[in-house]
Amino acid sequence: MPPLHRFQPRALSALRDYSRQRFIADLGAGITVGIVALPLAIAFAIASGVKPEQGLVTAIIAGFLISALGGSNVQIGGPAGAFIVIVYGIVQRYGLANLLIATVLAGGLLVLMGLLRLGVLVRYIPVSIVIGFTNGIAVLIALSQLKDLLGLDIAQMPADFFGQLAALSRHLHSVNPWALLLGLGCMGVVLLWPKTYQMQRGHGPWRQRTHRLMAQLPGTVIALVGATLLAQGLNLPLETIGSRFGGIPQSLPGFALPEFSWSSAKQLFIPTVTIALLGAIESLLCARVADNMTALPRHDPNQELMAQGVANMVVPFFGGIPATGTIARTVTNVRAGGNSPVSGMVHAATLLLIVLLAAPLAEYVPLAALAGILLVVAWNMGEWHEFARLRRFSLPYRTILLGTFVLTVVFDLTVAVEVGLVLACLFFIYRMSTLFRVEPLPSEIAGTQLMRVYGALFFGAVGKVEGLAETLPAGCHTLVLDLHQLISIDTSGLDALVQLQRTLARQGQRLVLCGLNEQPASLIARGGLAEALGPDGIHADLTAWRGACRQAGL
Known part of the structure; x- marks a missing residue:
């Protein structure tokens, strides 16, 4: 049996010969990513069926631990769009307390996977399965946001695909045109706002300097602030974070044990495996994307899994939800100049400072604005061009991708990945048998x-x-x-x-x-x-x- 993987965070080696210039770059990148993460953490939590502060707590605590203990120089952790559908379904079926327990158990499973050097196995999942379930999750995220985008009067959205379609169709008569206009406006701002981080520095006309400054502000923040000011200034009849959740506390929650029931815990095997599997896939895919964008040392997949596991074991005791590596925030970190785990820790500190100083202002944020932002996230998350390219590939590839996509949308991610892997194995066996x-x-x-x-x-x-x-x-x-x-x-x-x-x-x-x-x-x-x-x-x-x-x- 091979030896267990040694627990050695990348921060220990990355901080050797750490210079003032590198810290300044990490500081700027961390602040930028923290601002980008603010609306996403709130939006992901609300879309997952939990309170907005639970998303912020996850981004702060899990984000800090993943950067401090992980195996990547630049990966940013926190709540992720891929978890929205999973978390929402678990909350609806098992309750919040069991979600927290399943997250702790999944964290332990991730740590075990890292210790046993199983990080490399995630790379063996066929790309057709990854594309299939990613696009399926994107569709479900978009579908879940139509209620708030349209301002529909639906007390509780069902967790299943057909139930959501039925609920939306029954309540289409209650569309709020102000919510729709505001949500579409936020989508337009996020899509069209310049997000160029690699801009030339130096002195110049004040207009050029102003343009550089505005271009470095993320479109999600501009959309969120603009929509909030517009809704309050015009006194628009819109549902807000305050009207649904009562605002966000101006502090972090204390340590608390989730309510544990052995009879309920016995039913959490599938949710636990789902959270661990999706967390492992998302974090290692994200780390691979980051590796291809920088000249920094490549990530250690086993150390990354252990860091993800520790973060998911800790954050539920503060009310947090599952966390993993996030591609959008990691890419932002790289483009903003982050070069060590310090930028990820600064990102968490930035979010903490915002919560301590400005949390009460979040109660005025319209939910339609968050829905518009998440619709853009869902669009960017999916690899829609792969559907157009399907005719170029073999029948097994098309079958696995489309099958995984449909099963993710209609059933759930676990069923989709299981069936996708079985199909991949059967097609592989058939292909190998034809080669003999x-x-x-x-x-x-x-x-x-x-x-x-x-x-x-x-x-x-x-x-x-x-x-x-x-x-x-x-x-x-x-x-x-x-x-x-x-x-x-x-x-x-x-x-x-x-x-x-x-x-x-x-x-x-x-x-x-x-x-x-x-x-x-x-x-x-x-x-x-x-x-x-x-x-x-x-x-x-x-x-x-x-x-x-x-x-x-x-």
């Missing part, structure tokens, strides 16, 4: 049938070996298999060769193997087939076999 083939070769030695084997002899391909004895021509006393193109063999393949040897022996014929590679040779020796074939049953290659035949006078 046995081809006859001409033989100059009378009474022998020569065949060359290509590919991997595994359980999905044994049918092509089992019937070889019946294909031999009359008068054949020896079947020679050239195996130098056989790259691997499993125990089912070994059993097929054993049965072939026994069948030939009963018919008065013999089996000869030539050109064995290391792995097949080892398994054939350990499985007893080499002994059954005898000293003349295995040769280094066809040349050696032909030489042995000449010496025997054949």
Whole structure:
């Protein structure tokens, strides 16, 4: 068994030779990301069916821990859009207390995955599955925001896809045009606001300096502040954070144990696995994106999983929700000049300072504005161009991607990933079985049938070996298999060769193997087939076999 992964946060190595210039860059990036994270943390929490302060607590505490303990220089952690549908469904089905318990358990599972060096396994999930469930989650996020975007009078949105469609259709008569106009305006601001962070610095006309300053402000903040001022200035009839939740406390919540019920906890296996699986996939995908954007050392996937696990084990005791790496905030951090985990810790400190100083102002934020922001998040989250490119790819790729997408929308992420992985495995087995083939070769030695084997002899391909004895021509006393193109063999393949040897022996014929590679040779020796074939049953290659035949006078 390989040794456990050593717990060694990237911050320990990143802070060696840390300079004043790097700190200034991290400070600026951290403040920028903190401002960007503010509206997203609130919006993600509300969309997930919990209070807005729970999103802020998650961004502050989990964001700090993920940066301080993680395996990436620049990854930013916190509540993520991918969790919205999952968290909302768990809250509706199991309650908030069980969501917190499932988050703690998922954190422990993530730590265990990191310790056992399983971080690399996440990379083996086919890209078709990742695209399928990501696009499916984006659709569900967008659907969940239509209620607030349209200002519909719906007391509680169902958690399932068809239930949400039915609820929206029943209440379309209660559309609030002010909410719709404000939400669409926020979408336009977020989409069109200049977000250029890599701008040339220096002195110039005041208009140029003002343009640079405004361009560095995130569009989400501009949309949120503008919509709030407009709604209050015109006294628009809109639902706000204050009217639904009573505002946001001007402090962090204290440590508290969630209500634990063993009967409820026994039902949390699927939610726990779902949170852990999605958190692992999202965080490591995000870290890989960040690696491709910088020249900094690549992330340590196992350390990143352990940091995500610790954060998710801690934050529920302060009322927080699941956290993971977030692509939008990580990209913002990189573009703003972040170069070490310090920028992520500054981002958390910035959010904390905003909560302590300005939390009461959040009660005036219209929910339609947050819905507009989240619709843009959902749009940016999906890889919609992949649907247009589907015709370029194979039927298995299309089936897995579309199947995962539909199952995510109609059922849930866990079912989608499970079915997607099963389909991927079945298609892989089929593909590998088609690559395995046995081809006859001409033989100059009378009474022998020569065949060359290509590919991997595994359980999905044994049918092509089992019937070889019946294909031999009359008068054949020896079947020679050239195996130098056989790259691997499993125990089912070994059993097929054993049965072939026994069948030939009963018919008065013999089996000869030539050109064995290391792995097949080892398994054939350990499985007893080499002994059954005898000293003349295995040769280094066809040349050696032909030489042995000449010496025997054949």
